Structures are given as structure tokens and as C-alpha cells.
Amino acid sequence: MSNTRRSFLKSSGLGLVPALFPGLPAMAGDFNSGNFDPSNRFVKFYGDGELLEPKEYLEILDQLQIKGLIEKDRYGTGGSVEALEKEMARRTGKEKAIFLPSGTMANQLAISLLSQQRSKVFVQDLSHVYRDEADAAQTVFGKRLVPLGINTSHFTAKELIDAINELPKQEVFDAGIGAVSIENPVRRADGRMVPLEEIKAISSFCKSKQIPLHLDGARLFMASAWTGTSIEAYSQYFDTVYISLYKYLGAAAGAVLCGPATLINQVPHLIKVHGGAMYGNWTNAAMALHRLEGFENRLEKSIQVFNVFKAGVEQIKEVQITAYPDGTNIYSLSLPAGTDGVAFQKKMRERHKIILGRPDAAGKLQLTVNETILYRRTEELISAFKDGLKV
Numbered sequence: 505m506s507n508t509r510r511s512f513l514k515s516s517g518l519g520l521v522p523a524l525f526p527g528l529p530a531m532a533g534d535f536n537s538g539n540f541d542p543s544n545r546f547v548k549f550y551g552d553g554e555l556l557e558p559k560e561y562l563e564i565l566d567q568l569q570i571k572g573l574i575e576k577d578r579y580g581t582g583g584s585v586e587a588l589e590k591e592m593a594r595r596t597g598k599e600k601a602i603f604l605p606s607g608t609m610a611n612q613l614a615i616s617l618l619s620q621q622r623s624k625v626f627v628q629d630l631s632h633v634y635r636d637e638a639d640a641a642q643t644v645f646g647k648r649l650v651p652l653g654i655n656t657s658h659f660t661a662k663e664l665i666d667a668i669n670e671l672p673k674q675e676v677f678d679a680g681i682g683a684v685s686i687e688n689p690v691r692r693a694d695g696r697m698v699p700l701e702e703i704k705a706i707s708s709f710c711k712s713k714q715i716p717l718h719l720d721g722a723r724l725f726m727a728s729a730w731t732g733t734s735i736e737a738y739s740q741y742f743d744t745v746y747i748s749l750y751k752y753l754g755a756a757a758g759a760v761l762c763g764p765a766t767l768i769n770q771v772p773h774l775i776k777v778h779g780g781a782m783y784g785n786w787t788n789a790a791m792a793l794h795r796l797e798g799f800e801n802r803l804e805k806s807i808q809v810f811n812v813f814k815a816g817v818e819q820i821k822e823v824q825i826t827a828y829p830d831g832t833n834i835y836s837l838s839l840p841a842g843t844d845g846v847a848f849q850k851k852m853r854e855r856h857k858i859i860l861g862r863p864d865a866a867g868k869l870q871l872t873v874n875e876t877i878l879y880r881r882t883e884e885l886i887s888a889f890k891d892g893l894k895v
Contacts, residue, residue: 546853547876552874553874589760596735603760613775615718618682623679625681625684632722634651657696658698683715684710685717686703689727695828700731719739725752744761836868843893855892856892
């Protein structure tokens with residue numbers, strides 16, 4: 505990566521992009537001010553981000569390339585990948601970061617490197633590491649995952665301490681405690697967060713026992729936005745941090761793992777060993793770097809808009825929007841009794857370009873707040889819901 509390129513990215517922070525391309529759907533900006541034409545955009549009350557269609561993705565990349573904001577890498581070295589890694593290391597306050605093809609690989613390599621030859625790894629029962637990674641820790645890395653916080657969003661520091669203290673009584677051979685992994689927020693628990701005070705207590709205990717602590721922070725930006733706690737403030741309690749690039753940063757795939765240089769420097773070889781070394785990663789890195797600019801401000805504005813929207817929609821008789829305890833961007837929406845959920849969902853999509861999940865038999869569905877809520881004026885969203893319920 506050239507010094508000129510580095511200087512440009514550092515000095516501009518890609519901050520010129522919104523001014524250069526005001527018509528791009530991914531741009532930061534005041535979508536409620538009238539400066540953005542939302543007529544061809546959908547508001548998507550599902551997912552943590554827009555999840556761009558191929559045509560939209562290519563249009564954005566094309567315009568970024570025209571302005572010289574994309575630089576290719578070679579097997580993850582240099583170019584836009586290097587720029588993204590440095591930005592993520594800066595935001596998390598970690599020494600170094602590395603791009604990986606998937607969050608599963610980021611989690612598994614981090615846990616394996618942190619735990620070394622020690623086999624036991626404590627995790628949440630509902631975590632992605634335990635439920636959604638095809639038993640990779642056991643089958644590939646020889647780790648034994650020990651779930652805590654059964655059927656809840658998180659375990660407490662006391663639960664962890666008690667479980668560790670009980671091990672000598674329960675097991676004859678000491679295979680060693682390799683690491684503790686925490687997912688925050690937890691998708692399988694409706695986006696609920698681990699309370700910061702519990703994170704602090706767990707971190708303090710782990711440090712006292714020299715047990716490494718990993719953060720599956722795939723959706724960490726959501727926890728940050730809904731609590732006001734910065735990404736760096738969360739990250740300081742963990743040895744390694746993984747952040748997803750596709751869930752809300754627009755990339756088609758990819759993850760970034762942040763941590764100490766001594767650990768991160770071992771990851772490229774392991775990526776190759778496990779078949780994850782791809783010749784070019786610049787498309788995903790460039791898109792994520794682009795969307796990262798101003799993202800936290802857009803999330804803050806999205807929350808403000810949603811709060812006004814929520815108050816307006818709840819003026820409709822029998823409509824209620826409820827936040828989950830310790831929740832982030834996922835809410836429960838209750839519709840009036842007798843609502844035809846299929847007709848309501850269809851009308852909202854076809855007439856108002858608002859995508860919703862289908863209500864269940866009780867007239868409930870989940871609303872997931874993301875930055876697409878900024879694609880309409882708030883009063884238009886409220887009016888659309890009022891019209892949609894006239895089915």
C-alpha cells in the first residue's frame with residue numbers, strides 16, 4: 505500500500521465519499537432532511553443492515569473505484585484489506601487486526617490460539633460458537649465447549665467462578681481451562697446484551713486466573729449504539745475481538761479479528777491451513793471500509809427516528825412495540841387482534857416498500873431496527889403502518 509494512499513485514507517477517513525456520491529444508497533447523510541431520494545429503496549425491518557442486492561453492490565463499488573477509493577490486495581496483504589485492518593485495530597484499541605473469510609473461522613482460530621493445549625472453553629449456551637459452528641471446536645481443534653447460562657442470553661461471573669471451582673470435584677484429570685468466550689449481543693436471544701457490569705466482573709476474574717477471554721462481537725456495533733458504550737470500551741475487557749463485515753457493513757462476506765500482534769501474526773498460516781486463503785478480498789474490505797465511515801452516527805440517528813416512529817405507531821389502537829430486557833435493535837411488535845398478517849405484510853411491501861416478517865397466529869412479529877429506517881421520513885413510516893392495518 506503506497507504512502508500516498510495511506511495518507512489519503514488517514515486524513516480523509518473516506519469522509520469525502522458522501523459529498524462525492526450523494527445519490528448512493530449506502531451513503532451517510534440526513535435521510536430525513538429531504539436531501540435523499542428514497543423512492544426506490546426499501547425500509548427493511550429485519551436484519552442488522554441493508555444486505556445489498558448484487559446490482560446495488562456493484563454500483564457502489566464502481567463509483568468508489570472511479571474515485572480511487574479501492575485498492576486490490578494479494579492474499580489479504582495490502583490495499584483496501586490493509587486499510588480496513590488498521591481501522592478496525594484502531595477502533596477496538598487492539599494492537600493488530602486481520603481479515604478472515606468468515607466469523608466462524610475468526611471465532612475458532614481465536615479460541616484455539618488463546619487456549620493453546622488446554623482443552624476446556626466456557627461459552628454461553630445460546631452462543632454462535634456453541635450452537636452454530638458445526639462443532640468445529642471439538643472436531644477440528646480438539647476443544648471441549650462447556651456451556652453456561654442455559655437457555656438465557658448470558659452467564660454471570662458467579663456462574664463462571666462456581667463452574668471452575670467445581671471442576672476438581674467433578675473430573676479426575678485436569679485438562680486445563682483454555683479460554684472463555686462471550687457473544688455480545690446474542691442473536692439467538694433476540695439480540696440481548698451481556699450487561700457491561702457482568703463483562704467487567706468476568707474479565708476481572710479471568711485476568712486474575714490468567715484465563716484468556718474472547719469476544720464474539722459480530723454485532724458489537726449494535727451493543728455499542730444501544731448502550732452508548734464505545735467499541736473500544738467494550739473491547740478493552742477482551743484479549744481478542746471478532747466483528748462481522750456483512751451483517752451491517754454492507755460486505756458480501758468477511759470478518760475481522762483484532763488482538764495482540766503475537767496472536768494475530770499466527771493467523772495467516774492457519775487461514776491457509778484451513779482453506780480460507782483467497783487471492784482477492786478487496787471487494788468486501790472496500791465495501792466495509794466505505795460503510796464504516798459515519799456508521800455509528802447513522803445508527804444513533806436510526807435510534808432517534810425509531811423512538812419517534814414507535815411513539816407514533818403506538819397511537820394506533822392495540823398496537824404495541826416492546827423492547828426486550830437488555831435488548832438492542834430487535835423489538836416485538838403486537839398487531840391488533842384479528843389482523844390478517846399475510847395481507848398486512850404484502851400491503852406494506854407492495855404499497856409502501858417496507859419489508860416485515862410475517863406475524864404469527866397471535867399477531868406478533870419482530871422489528872429489527874437498522875439504518876434503512878432513515879430511507880423514509882418518520883411521518884411517512886407512521887402513515888404507512890396506519891394504512892397497512894386497514895386491510
